[in-house]
Amino acid sequence: xxxxxxxxxxxxxxxxxxxxxxxxxxxxxxxxxxxxxxxxxxxxxxxxxxxxxxxxxxxxxxxxxxxxxxxxxxxxxxxxxxxxxxxxxxxxxxxxxxxxxxxxxxxxxxxxxx
Amino acid sequence: xxxxxxxxxxxxxxxxxxxxxxxxxxxxxxxxxxxxxxxxxxxxxxxxxxxxxxxxxxxxxxxxxxxxxxxxxxxxxxxxxxxxxxxxxxxxxxxxxxxxxxxxxxxxxxxx
Numbered sequence: 001x002x003x004x005x006x007x008x009x010x011x012x013x014x015x016x017x018x019x020x021x022x023x024x025x026x027x028x029x030x031x032x033x034x035x036x037x038x039x040x041x042x043x044x045x046x047x048x049x050x051x052x053x054x055x056x057x058x059x060x061x062x063x064x065x066x067x068x069x070x071x072x073x074x075x076x077x078x079x080x081x082x083x084x085x086x087x088x089x090x091x092x093x094x095x096x097x098x099x100x101x102x103x104x105x106x107x108x109x110x111x112x113x114x
Numbered sequence: 115x116x117x118x119x120x121x122x123x124x125x126x127x128x129x130x131x132x133x134x135x136x137x138x139x140x141x142x143x144x145x146x147x148x149x150x151x152x153x154x155x156x157x158x159x160x161x162x163x164x165x166x167x168x169x170x171x172x173x174x175x176x177x178x179x180x181x182x183x184x185x186x187x188x189x190x191x192x193x194x195x196x197x198x199x200x201x202x203x204x205x206x207x208x209x210x211x212x213x214x215x216x217x218x219x220x221x222x223x224x225x226x
Binding site for chain 2: 031033040041042043044045048050058090096100102103104105106107108
């Protein structure tokens with residue numbers, strides 16, 4: 001299954017609560033990414049990390065935070081500051097040493113905030 | 115930054131017909147162009163990719179063509195089957211960056 005595990009598959013939260021989405025990979029990939037998917041919007045990059053203890057903002061980072069304490073793990077926190085958090089969230093990873101290495105995706109977490 | 119436009123947003127074909135999805139990109143330095151297929155509720159999966167040093171690549175019923183001068187690339191699916199029904203995403207990457215920029219996707223519906 002590509003070696004990328006996202007949990008949980010479905011997540012429900014009340015408005016105003018922070019929530020953390022898990023992403024773990026056993027592919028020994030250096031780089032990890034978080035994308036948000038909304039109907040008709042494609043995949044939009046939230047944050048990415050190329051090495052441990054370092055990460056960069058993507059196109060829509062506001063209201064989100066990440067950490068990269070281990071090579072295998074890249075959790076995403078959706079904070080209460082995110083105005084429209086309900087979406088499908090996809091984690092991905094790849095090698096940085098290999099030019100144009102393809103992205104491998106996890107199965108996603110569908111977050112619903114009410 | 116890179117901007118990727120994808121057309122059409124939806125495409126309906128009869129089984130056995132061909133389907134073509136087109137993408138344009140803005141950054142002339144982009145050199146890697148993958149295509150992903152996403153079935154309903156599932157993760158995107160790479161189906162084919164092309165580097166800028168080639169103009170066409172084929173894999174059974176799927177082919178991708180690249181026109182660097184015009185900055186566009188296309189996905190061609192021949193002899194479509196109902197199981198080809200999915201959302202297809204194109205993407206582009208500049209070798210100087212580690213991120214992919216995706217198009218907004220095309221929902222392909224193949225009717226039996």
